[in-house]
Amino acid sequence: MDKFTNLTGTAVPMPLTNIDTDMMVPKQFLKTIKRTGMGKIMFFDARYNEDGSEIPEFVLNQAQYRDAKIIVAGDNFGCGSSREHAPWALLDFGVRCLISTSFADIFSNNCSKNGILLITLPKDVVDDLMQDANQAATLTVDLETQTITRPDGRTVSFETDDSRRHNLLNGIDDIAVTMKQEKAIDRHEARQRTDWPWI
């Protein structure tokens, strides 16, 4: 996965609460056996008409948001299905950072495995950043210093969990790390054979 150190880009507002992963990647696009090419179908039903033309009101179809890199979202973003197609679509579209009051657990894990930074902040701070996003403002997110710089130069601090920050900053592949702990896994399996032989 790609490293995440800092990011400067347009923020797009998605204030709706409970935006689910079905909305992000509708079921018909889950039939792929690849990870790529999903940016153009992200939020498909909200973004396109039946005939394939764009719905101009949808935020990602507006000129100032076409290259958005940051989403400022409503509460409980990413709830529902475990489909990792949702973060794959975000990445493919170019979004690498989301800001909200809360994210659903599985979505949050999936993002961390794909180099996408999720920032959780109190409601009043998210509301301020939502105002910036409404203006299609440029935000700068720095993961080293854990700050967001707003267009007027003011900064907002955020916290991330240590392990996720470390993995994002270094672009770490989890499987390779775990494979180095093979001896500990062997030990657990040996215990399983004596204590829980039915497993």
Next chain:
Amino acid sequence: MAAPRTLFDKIWDDHLVEMNDDGTALVYIDRHLVHEVTSPQAFEGLRMNGRTVRRTDGTLCVPDHNVPTTPDRFDHIEDEDSRLQLETLDKNAEEFDLPYISMEDTRQGIVHIIGPEQGFTLPGTTVVCGDSHSATHGAFGALAFGIGTSEVEHVLATQTLRMARPKNMRIHVEGDLPPGVTAKDLILNIIGHTGTAGGTGHVIEYTGKAVRDLSMEGRMTLCNMTIEGGARAGLVAPDQTTYDYVMGRPMAPKGGTWEQALTYWQSLPSDDGAKYDKELTINAAEIVPQITWGTSPEDVIPITGTIPDPADTADEGRRAALERSLEYMGLKAGDKIAGAKVDMVFIGSCTNGRIEDMRAAAEIAKGRHVADGVVALVVPGSGLVKHQAEEEGLDVIFTEAGFEWREPGCSMCIAMNPDKVPAGQRCASTSNRNFEGRQGKGGRSHLVSPAMAAAAAVAGHLTDVRDL
């Protein structure tokens, strides 16, 4: 003396391989269920890195999301992408030498139904699947949760996951569920209380008389929708009901090993005085049949209730979501939910596709007929459920009453297969998600119990099953 522990604490402790330097834990995964939708990219990842599957005996593959539910599926699957995804699972199971229940196998069905049926799901184990409804298996006192495709690859390669320890939450359901009120109504009611984010970061243990009194099928329904309340896992402590269900299943322990397993399982229930980070008590006796009116599972009301007014909600984002829901669902604030005309009825899914669900729906269908203009599908959750239902003559009851009796699969719950709710049509559904487009683009879903769904089918509109 050691501090009292919860059921979750005990399972966690016995699966902790080691603590990682970064404060996360490396957790051993005993059971990994794999289906065709969330696995192709994981197997591709293994191939690209020259990795193999660590425990083929801890893995079980079955196709379910894409399979059509009509008998012609055995000849040809029309949708090319669905076919490719199903063929990819066939090939991956063969290449990596994994236990596989193919579409042609009589045991085939929804992954969360066959795990328990085969005795693959056992108390005190860790169970994962690339599907959020993995929470179902928590009914056995197993720590079970959904994962993404990267984590599927991680489990295939290492039989472990790196994760932060979730918190303990308890939902205590005291008293008895009234007649006509089921596990489905209970979980919908709970989500109405907690909201869809109320369980985020937690594992929820369900306790209390109403939970104890549920059958394994009911407990699975309850745990299944735990994810709709934001918690990745739900748990019910194992007891005699659990052991009676597990005993004799093909992959369950036998003989002396059974006795050894039983002794261990009996040590799992939460200790007296164990601490929970969050607690909620529900009075079962107050629950009436539940129904969702909107496009989030938390948009739930009693069938006797009226559709809420978004104007009563202070939060702007939430109010916008409610307004959007009303428009999408074609409903008006202040109207009674009962009486809304339905076009379709779906009885099935990993939430309500088990034998007890088939029986509950058949009891309502018996001697009645599906209303004119309503299409009603009954889709057993597995080949074994289908077989059992046919032994009991339920298929005859359904077909005589005008319901369609189908082959097992996820069907209209996800609409990745040919079963869909057309745009603008209203569906009473026993599935788990009423999200926009979930059952088909523009389809309007109302989540209900199997008996309520059957009642809607015969009445032609949403109705209180207790009035029939």
